Amino acid sequence: MNTPSRRHILASSAGLTLTALAAKQTQAAATPPGVAPTSSATSPRETARLDDGWRFHLGHASDPGRDFNFGADQSSFAKAGSWNWPQAPVAPYYNDADWNAVDLPHDWAIELPFVQPAYLDPNKDDERASHGYKPLGREYPDTSVGWYRHTFTLPPGDAGRRLSLEFEGVFRDCIVWVNGYRLTRNASGYAPFRVDFTDVANVGGLNAVTLRVDASEGEGWFYEGAGVYRHVWLVKTDPLHVPQWGTFVRSTVNGAAAAVALTTEVANDSDAACDCEVISTLFDPGGKPVGMARGALTVPPRGVASLDQQASLAAPKLWSIETPVLYRLETEIVSAGATTDHYTTTFGIRTIRFDPDQGVFVNGVHVKIKGTCNHQDHAGVGVAIPDRLQAWRIERLKQMGSNAYRTSHNPPAPALLDACDRLGMLVLDETRRMGSDAEALDELQSMVRRDRNRPSVFLWCIGNEEPQEVTASGGRIAETMKRLVNRLDGTRLITEAMDFGWGGPTGVSNVVDVMGFNYRPTAPTAYHAKFPTKPIILTETGSTVTTRGVYTRDPAHQFTSAYDVEAPPWAQTAEQWWPVCDAAPYSAGGFVWTGFDYRGEPTPFHKWPSVASYFGLMDSCGFAKDEFYYYKAWWDDAPQAHLLPHWTWPGREGKPIDVWCYANVDRVELFLNGKSLGMQPVVKDGHLAWSVPYVPGAIEAHGYRGDKLVVRERRETAADPAKISLVADRVKLAADNADLAVVTIAILDAHGRPAPEAANAVRLTTLGPGRLIGMGNGDPTSHEPDKTDTRRAFKGLAMGLVQARGGAGRIRIRAEADGLDSAEIVLTVG
Numbered sequence: 017m018n019t020p021s022r023r024h025i026l027a028s029s030a031g032l033t034l035t036a037l038a039a040k041q042t043q044a045a046a047t048p049p050g051v052a053p054t055s056s057a058t059s060p061r062e063t064a065r066l067d068d069g070w071r072f073h074l075g076h077a078s079d080p081g082r083d084f085n086f087g088a089d090q091s092s093f094a095k096a097g098s099w100n101w102p103q104a105p106v107a108p109y110y111n112d113a114d115w116n117a118v119d120l121p122h123d124w125a126i127e128l129p130f131v132q133p134a135y136l137d138p139n140k141d142d143e144r145a146s147h148g149y150k151p152l153g154r155e156y157p158d159t160s161v162g163w164y165r166h167t168f169t170l171p172p173g174d175a176g177r178r179l180s181l182e183f184e185g186v187f188r189d190c191i192v193w194v195n196g197y198r199l200t201r202n203a204s205g206y207a208p209f210r211v212d213f214t215d216v217a218n219v220g221g222l223n224a225v226t227l228r229v230d231a232s233e234g235e236g237w238f239y240e241g242a243g244v245y246r247h248v249w250l251v252k253t254d255p256l257h258v259p260q261w262g263t264f265v266r267s268t269v270n271g272a273a274a275a276v277a278l279t280t281e282v283a284n285d286s287d288a289a290c291d292c293e294v295i296s297t298l299f300d301p302g303g304k305p306v307g308m309a310r311g312a313l314t315v316p317p318r319g320v321a322s323l324d325q326q327a328s329l330a331a332p333k334l335w336s337i338e339t340p341v342l343y344r345l346e347t348e349i350v351s352a353g354a355t356t357d358h359y360t361t362t363f364g365i366r367t368i369r370f371d372p373d374q375g376v377f378v379n380g381v382h383v384k385i386k387g388t389c390n391h392q393d394h395a396g397v398g399v400a401i402p403d404r405l406q407a408w409r410i411e412r413l414k415q416m417g418s419n420a421y422r423t424s425h426n427p428p429a430p431a432l433l434d435a436c437d438r439l440g441m442l443v444l445d446e447t448r449r450m451g452s453d454a455e456a457l458d459e460l461q462s463m464v465r466r467d468r469n470r471p472s473v474f475l476w477c478i479g480n481e482e483p484q485e486v487t488a489s490g491g492r493i494a495e496t497m498k499r500l501v502n503r504l505d506g507t508r509l510i511t512e513a514m515d516f517g518w519g520g521p522t523g524v525s526n527v528v529d530v531m532g533f534n535y536r537p538t539a540p541t542a543y544h545a546k547f548p549t550k551p552i553i554l555t556e557t558g559s560t561v562t563t564r565g566v567y568t569r570d571p572a573h574q575f576t577s578a579y580d581v582e583a584p585p586w587a588q589t590a591e592q593w594w595p596v597c598d599a600a601p602y603s604a605g606g607f608v609w610t611g612f613d614y615r616g617e618p619t620p621f622h623k624w625p626s627v628a629s630y631f632g633l634m635d636s637c638g639f640a641k642d643e644f645y646y647y648k649a650w651w652d653d654a655p656q657a658h659l660l661p662h663w664t665w666p667g668r669e670g671k672p673i674d675v676w677c678y679a680n681v682d683r684v685e686l687f688l689n690g691k692s693l694g695m696q697p698v699v700k701d702g703h704l705a706w707s708v709p710y711v712p713g714a715i716e717a718h719g720y721r722g723d724k725l726v727v728r729e730r731r732e733t734a735a736d737p738a739k740i741s742l743v744a745d746r747v748k749l750a751a752d753n754a755d756l757a758v759v760t761i762a763i764l765d766a767h768g769r770p771a772p773e774a775a776n777a778v779r780l781t782t783l784g785p786g787r788l789i790g791m792g793n794g795d796p797t798s799h800e801p802d803k804t805d806t807r808r809a810f811k812g813l814a815m816g817l818v819q820a821r822g823g824a825g826r827i828r829i830r831a832e833a834d835g836l837d838s839a840e841i842v843l844t845v846g
């Protein structure tokens with residue numbers, strides 16, 4: 017076991033050793049390999065995703081007459097039995113035939129038009145711009161409220177079971193009725209919540225869930241969407257069961273072995289005390305049982321009890337960024353000879369250590385944090401991101417060499433964390449609202465309980481740029497939040513993303529374990545000199561404002577240039593922050609603002625017609641901007657010599673073009689039409705530049721490591737757009753009505769060269785078991801719809817998201833545009 021020096025900060029404030037652990041909870045009834053068949057076969061737990069077959073209707077935030085009479089005469093449909101009134105949408109037999117059919121995840125904001133406000137106060141920040149110019153808010157009562165309905169039957173066999181609905185996240189202020197009974201109201205747009213509807217269930221018959229979702233009030237300063245944008249689950253259990261997020265696994269790595277500590281909660285929803293046995297079986301990443309603990313527990317009537325268990329693992333396989341191996345805990349509850357629950361928890365075994373002089377260590381190996389901050393929307397779908405697209409976004413970030421993700425500024429969707437666990441991406445998990453009031457603590461609690469078993473989560477973030485970060489109250493709030501996190505977890509440290517007040521006499525910086533810095537490049541150095549025992553991480557850094565494919569700033573059209581030259585006054589370009597951070601061993605690394613462009617915050621123009629940010633290293637579709645390759649050069653080892661710009665400049669003959677190369681090799685030689693323009697040595701964390709008088713043809717970079725030519729990159733002058741190319745990220749999809757392909761639409765000339773200025777409108781059609789769920793092109797000023805089958809290319813590219821739907825078979829995707837040869841690809845489903 018490592019002996020920490022005094023200045024090593026442990027990933028535990030409860031003295032739990034150097035090890036953090038993790039696990040993601042899933043509640044599955046399927047029999048995993050190696051588990052005795054009795055375990056799951058007899059488990060009464062059933063979990064079903066309620067994604068398909070919802071009905072949706074806009075309501076109204078100020079006119080009860082257009083809000084199904086909700087609020088008329090102060091009524092709130094709160095009275096039990098209001099289902100007798102069939103005109104009420106909460107009634108089980110309400111006729112919702114004229115409501116729109118929708119599937120989850122669903123974001124109705126994405127379908128609203130962009131709206132330019134009639135009047136702007138010149139002395140105020142434009143909040144409309146921040147939120148992406150969608151008509152949401154008190155000024156737009158007719159588009160800010162949505163109603164959802166879903167019906168399902170419960171078989172007679174469900175009598176005696178506990179029945180609940182688990183909501184992963186709804187934006188926002190969601191009232192839930194089941195069978196006409198008002199059950200809960202959840203304000204947060206990001207925190208998960210659940211309702212137990214056992215008492216009002218219609219077992220053996222039809223059940224109706226009705227939701228009123230009010231997105232009038234936002235929580236952030238960015239696009240937040242509207243609606244049931246994450247999954248909803250129907251969960252059925254025995255009265256004696258593991259409650260939601262009721263397992264906690266942590267491990268200590270001791271040399272070649274690991275000690276695993278388990279805490280299992282068991283809830284008893286009956287009137288008699290229950291004696292039970294808790295059988296915990298651990299499975300290694302190959303599915304082999306490798307450890308077991310059994311223990312007895314008595315659970316009081318209508319109460320919850322918990323049991324601590326231990327197991328030890330010889331030669332555990334450790335989770336890391338490169339080898340993200342996952343273990344599984346199967347928890348079986350047995351009472352009076354019968355299995356009453358079977359609960360699956362996925363976790364990983366790894367250690368995390370923060371060192372104030374050297375940064376972060378994973379399993380004792382130093383890791384520089386090469387992170388990105390991200391919001392949670394994507395082109396074509398808004399915040400309603402299907403699970404596969406969550407994973408695709410993480411894959412894209414990994415392709416850039418990134419190893420960490422900050423969930424700015426809210427708890428993310430579970431599917432995103434699943435991808436981070438599975439693919440090897442560290443996560444800075446962030447709560448939405450800093451506060452010590454009951455509501456804020458409840459949100460923090462649900463995030464920590466939900467995510468504390470995940471190996472990817474390496475640090476908790478309790479706030480971002482809060483005005484209270486320097487006040488005495490802010491310090492007390494941070495202490496209360498920290499106390500809660502330590503009680504619920506205790507294996508990870510906390511930070512806050514601060515933009516001032518580090519080391520102040522009062523405030524948050526004295527409370528957090530790891531000092532978070534947003535921007536202000538010189539502040540960490542000064543802080544480290546003064547507070548040498550506190551680890552440092554750049555919670556937000558960068559951020560160059562770039563437009564993909566644009567090489568001259570164009571304020572008239574509100575396009576920035578793709579060169580790494582422009583950052584807002586509070587921020588830095590890539591080359592202003594990364595070399596400094598890279599050279600500072602005490603800096604754990606940083607999170608660039610942002611990995612992907614997002615809707616809202618149209619910095620630097622801050623005004624119509626810009627509707628999206630320019631910060632991304634990728635655009636809103638995930639197409640790489642050139643800056644992606646700056647980071648890839650220095651965050652990834654693969655030899656690279658990325659050239660920018662493109663080489664199609666009609667009318668610029670003879671004029672100098674700034675040619676940059678993002679290379680991580682030793683030397684690069686540049687050629688114009690086969691003639692050498694000279695060799696340049698590569699400077700660490702920098703870029704190479706040539707000024708090249710434009711001649712049509714081709715530029716080409718040759719990159720050498722030692723004497724060996726290891727990489728070549730070429731840009732050719734394109735002729736007029738002539739044809740379309742279609743490429744899907746995967747050609748084989750699962751027939752699960754959820755899997756998805758990301759389809760890149762590129763406009764090429766007759767010789768297959770990318771046409772960098774092409775803006776053709778491309779129409780996509782699908783035939784077979786699939787559907788197009790959205791399109792995008794990455795243009796931050798585009799007001800074209802996302803839910804469409806026709807979208808203009810922006811700088812030669814557009815994107816379509818095609819989802820498997822309706823069983824196995826072949827999806828034929830066809831792309832057509834006036835004046836261009838069409839293209840077709842086929843995906844196999846099943």
Ligand code: GAL
Pocket residue numbers: 425480481515534556584587609617619
């Ligand atoms: C930061 C803030 C982010 C985003 C960014 C834009 O100060 O934390 O949410 O607004 O600025 O530069």
